[in-house]
Amino acid sequence: MKGPASDQNIKHFTNQADAKASAGEIDPLSNLARQNIYLFHGYNGAVVYKAAPDAAAEFYRHDLGDGKRGNLFYQTVLGAGHSFVVTKQNDAGLNDCSANKEPYIDQCGYDQAGIILQHIYGRLNPLNCGQLAGTLKSFDQSLYTRPHTAEPGR
Template sequence: MRSLRRCILAAFALAAFSHAALAANALSSYAGDPSQTSVSGLSSGAFMAVQYQVAYSGSVIGAGVVAGGPYYCAAGNILNTTICMGQVPFVPPNPALMVAAASGFASLGQIDPLSNLEKAKIYVFSGTKDTVVYQQAVDATVSFFKEAGVPAASLQYVNSVAAGHAFITPAFGNVCADNAPPYISHCAVGKQKYDQAGALLQQIYGTLKPPAKSLTGRIVPFDQREFAAAGTGMADTGFLYVPKSCDQGAACKVHVAFHGCKQSQAVVGDDFYAKTNYNSWADTNNILVLYPQVNASTVPFNPQGCWDWFGYTGADYALKSGAQMRAVNAMVSRLLAKP
């Protein structure tokens, strides 16, 4: 009997130790460069990147938008999402309405002034084989940014690659035309492997050093609950890539990479935060890459684990006061703070 009791106690102790070992720590500060923050994302993450760029345009210098629609497209109504994804033939989103909405929010101080977008660098991508977010929706994103003040010379639109609904890497993932999990594919443009992380980061930051052939940095899990309650739909744990230079005190840039629906760590493991090639570019260019996470949930109702671009967390989802927007901004502020 005593032997059985000891076994049970040992099992409980081992379980407790394992849980403690896996528990994520608080997000650390790195004294990052506050003038060099940018965002990008795929699908719902692309919608989120657009929202974040527009709402925080005073502190975000650029965005990479892969298969995403324009700002505030759904206007808080899930019934509008099919139009915003370009799934209603001959009924594209109306970017003029979204610019008017953004202007109104800015006039009330709910988002930063749109005039900041005159200095933004924007990369937009839409695959010709994408059957989830069609090109007429992404075309509207390009039009939105132009009408909101982004100069044509500061906006790159890649829309002739025969890619499906996916983030594009040089080698990892599905074949180029697939529209399937994990929504990461490899494509060639001409005879060159297409490196989307490098393309969007260089559109935002200018010419960068070549990506690392082997990483010297580390992937750090961190506790998201400090920044976002479970009711926001955000996961318990987020991830951060820290180049060795940033660990050693360099004033690093901060880039936020938003995953798409069905693409969080709970669904695809480390595919998005470790295999999309962001980290290879970050490693040689002093860039901290933040990978915040959203999981599928019933409360709030988010069965596919999407970022909130249509209002499931509340009517202010696209404003600086939105629950997910505030959470990510607090994470970025932590990275920029002095240790």
């Protein structure tokens, strides 16, 4: 996350992935061409060096090919810090746009969740800013937090 850009030898990683796919150790990398990929690095981000998501973008471009590069959306022009970005402004529990601190939610006037969903699923329905309706129901989630025990014979 903080190594120098020279450590991001993407050719080494793409060669390894290609070899593992050819050997059947991982799924075919041609499957990536069917995926919509969203990467983000705010230009004020100070937790992860930009070289890391740049390398991830290059890795994906290698297998997306020229005809599918539109499947990769790499947002780098927003002034956010290391965070998830929201449209809200002046919410006392959230950070200013360029922050790099907990809760790692920065108010930049950018609907990152909406952009991600739209990139994956296409055009979204308009926002419904009306009054919420319904009831909040609680339920016991302890079933999902117990340690996993292997079944005999597996």
